[in-house]
Amino acid sequence: MGADPHQGETESEVTAFGRRLASGAEPYLYTAPVLLLIVAIMLVPLGVGLSYAFRDLQLLDPFAGAFIGLDHFRELAEDDIFRDALRNTAVWTCASVSLQFVLGLGLALLLNREFPGRRLVQALVFLPWAVPTFLVGLDWEWLFNPVVGPLPHWLFALHITHDANNLLSDPNLALIGPIVAAVWWGIPFFAITCLAALQSIPKDLYEAAAIDGAGVFEQFRSITLPLLAPTIAISILLRTIWVANFADLIVVMTNGGPADSTQTVASYIFTVAFRRLDFGYASAVATALLLLLFVYAIGILLLRRAFLRRQA
Amino acid sequence: MRRRPLYWTVHYCTLSLYVLFALFPLYWLLKVALTPNELLYSEGIRLWPSHASLEHFRFVLTHSDFPLFFRNSLIVSTSTAVLATLVSSACGYGLSRFTFRGKSALVALMLITQMFPLVMLVAPMFRLLTPLGLTNSLTGLVIVYTAFNSPFATFLMQSFFDAIPRELEEAAMIDGATRFGAFRRIILPLTLPGIAATSGFVFTAAWSELLFALMLNSSARASTFPVGLLSFVSKFSVDFGQMMAAGVLALIPACLFFLLIQRYLVRGLTAGAVKG
Numbered sequence: 001m002g003a004d005p006h007q008g009e010t011e012s013e014v015t016a017f018g019r020r021l022a023s024g025a026e027p028y029l030y031t032a033p034v035l036l037l038i039v040a041i042m043l044v045p046l047g048v049g050l051s052y053a054f055r056d057l058q059l060l061d062p063f064a065g066a067f068i069g070l071d072h073f074r075e076l077a078e079d080d081i082f083r084d085a086l087r088n089t090a091v092w093t094c095a096s097v098s099l100q101f102v103l104g105l106g107l108a109l110l111l112n113r114e115f116p117g118r119r120l121v122q123a124l125v126f127l128p129w130a131v132p133t134f135l136v137g138l139d140w141e142w143l144f145n146p147v148v149g150p151l152p153h154w155l156f157a158l159h160i161t162h163d164a165n166n167l168l169s170d171p172n173l174a175l176i177g178p179i180v181a182a183v184w185w186g187i188p189f190f191a192i193t194c195l196a197a198l199q200s201i202p203k204d205l206y207e208a209a210a211i212d213g214a215g216v217f218e219q220f221r222s223i224t225l226p227l228l229a230p231t232i233a234i235s236i237l238l239r240t241i242w243v244a245n246f247a248d249l250i251v252v253m254t255n256g257g258p259a260d261s262t263q264t265v266a267s268y269i270f271t272v273a274f275r276r277l278d279f280g281y282a283s284a285v286a287t288a289l290l291l292l293l294f295v296y297a298i299g300i301l302l303l304r305r306a307f308l309r310r311q312a
Numbered sequence: 313m314r315r316r317p318l319y320w321t322v323h324y325c326t327l328s329l330y331v332l333f334a335l336f337p338l339y340w341l342l343k344v345a346l347t348p349n350e351l352l353y354s355e356g357i358r359l360w361p362s363h364a365s366l367e368h369f370r371f372v373l374t375h376s377d378f379p380l381f382f383r384n385s386l387i388v389s390t391s392t393a394v395l396a397t398l399v400s401s402a403c404g405y406g407l408s409r410f411t412f413r414g415k416s417a418l419v420a421l422m423l424i425t426q427m428f429p430l431v432m433l434v435a436p437m438f439r440l441l442t443p444l445g446l447t448n449s450l451t452g453l454v455i456v457y458t459a460f461n462s463p464f465a466t467f468l469m470q471s472f473f474d475a476i477p478r479e480l481e482e483a484a485m486i487d488g489a490t491r492f493g494a495f496r497r498i499i500l501p502l503t504l505p506g507i508a509a510t511s512g513f514v515f516t517a518a519w520s521e522l523l524f525a526l527m528l529n530s531s532a533r534a535s536t537f538p539v540g541l542l543s544f545v546s547k548f549s550v551d552f553g554q555m556m557a558a559g560v561l562a563l564i565p566a567c568l569f570f571l572l573i574q575r576y577l578v579r580g581l582t583a584g585a586v587k588g
Contacts, residue, residue: 030406041459048436130570132520279435286432
């Protein structure tokens with residue numbers, strides 16, 4: 001497997017050395033452009049942004065910029081909106097990711113069989129993924145708006161809600177709006193990921209299991225699930241972090257309101273940065289989110305490693 | 313083993329629910345965009361207006377800056393898709409085929425870029441790009457989006473390369489091809505579906521991005537479609553018909569591109585290169 005492809009008995013020592021040197025440099029040539037880009041455009045600004053968390057930096061105040069140590073973090077500890085935003089982030093992320101995943105996996109299992117019209121159905125159900133996220137937000141905002149949207153009237157007619165008011169203007173329910181929009185938009189992501197993983201499972205395994213008398217459920221439990229698990233774990237890990245950081249839908253649909261009731265940490269960063277133009281405090285909030293996500297990611301990676309080791 | 317008709321009934325019913333759920337919001341967008349103003353409120357929740365008109369589309373196309381926004385977005389998204397796919401294919405290939413010093417550090421770096429909230433880059437980015445003349449510029453957005461999308465695109469491309477057996481190119485190299493020759497003649501054709509999928513992902517992501525476009529390109533001349541639509545919403549916030557007509561227009565390129573590449577998305581991780 002790992003044999004050096006450049007070995008050749010007739011080559012002289014010198015060219016062999018030269019080729020080894022060239023092939024040693026080769027991977028760096030391939031990876032350099034991406035490395036350069038992410039260092040220059042993401043990591044350097046990230047470092048600069050982290051330093052903002054310890055500075056008094058207001059966009060409109062040219063005299064601000066002084067180093068203020070941990071003042072922002074002290075402020076953060078007593079910030080009620082931030083505390084609510086933490087809870088909202090947990091609700092928003094768990095609800096969005098788990099619904100996206102369950103519905104996406106279900107869809108992938110349905111699409112993993114051959115049937116007439118599969119191509120068309122697949123194109124149609126994957127379509128939401130192509131919709132730009134700001135438009136997803138606007139579209140669902142309009143659907144929940146009783147003036148032009150049908151949803152409030154339908155929910156009222158089904159006695160699910162007590163009136164035909166806008167769900168998004170009720171502080172207790174408003175977060176449901178962005179979650180529904182996120183689920184609608186995110187199902188195809190998981191369906192595509194799971195379907196790709198499903199199709200890479202050799203069909204022979206199922207045939208062998210069927211010959212051994214395993215039923216559909218037994219096949220799912222003992223073949224599909226274990227072979228899908230690594231893919232599932234890594235895509236849930238990435239997706240959870242992504243969704244927790246994802247502010248667009250909330251910003252577009254509710255702007256964190258009414259009265260900051262739907263503010264997640266990510267949308268709160270946005271609000272502080274763009275409404276208050278307080279980049280220092282916004283960076284402090286972002287740093288807190290970064291730390292939380294970091295802890296989360298380490299936890300998941302450890303879990304996955306343990307899982308893979310048990311499987312091996 | 314043939315399945316029972318009951319299974320297929322449930323199968324198709326569930327799928328129809330998925331299709332309905334996926335299409336209804338888009339259908340509604342189109343419906344309101346086609347509803348003339350005088351019917352908008354009186355026939356609010358009817359499934360189809362008693363008569364449809366293209367007046368909103370006509371207004372948006374002739375009396376607004378949307379054609380310009382559209383052009384800007386098209387330029388930015390296409391350039392980003394091409395650039396990001398190029399650099400990520402190279403990087404994904406490097407990660408898939410080589411073990412080298414610093415590899416895990418590189419992967420870790422790329423994972424980190426997927427973790428932190430991009431919002432926190434807005435302020436420093438603005439300050440770093442302004443002196444370079446890259447704010448209010450489409451080039452600036454292309455560079456930023458390429459960087460944002462390349463880690464994920466790299467992982468995606470790497471998975472496509474991983475699925476192609478090494479034996480194929482090793483055989484070519486034993487036959488005298490250089491690694492690059494093997495890459496060009498054997499690996500590249502096999503990864504075309506992967507390249508299509510990757511550029512599709514990147515194009516859609518660039519087409520959708522709102523935050524940085526809003527922050528970095530404040531002038532109308534360099535605005536992308538999302539920024540244009542959002543400013544339109546705040547300016548004409550009562551005119552639902554026109555907003556949704558603009559929304560439908562924003563959908564078109566993303567959906568077209570998606571329909572073109574969607575069959576490559578899932579199919580053919582290996583495309584049967586080894587089997588057979």
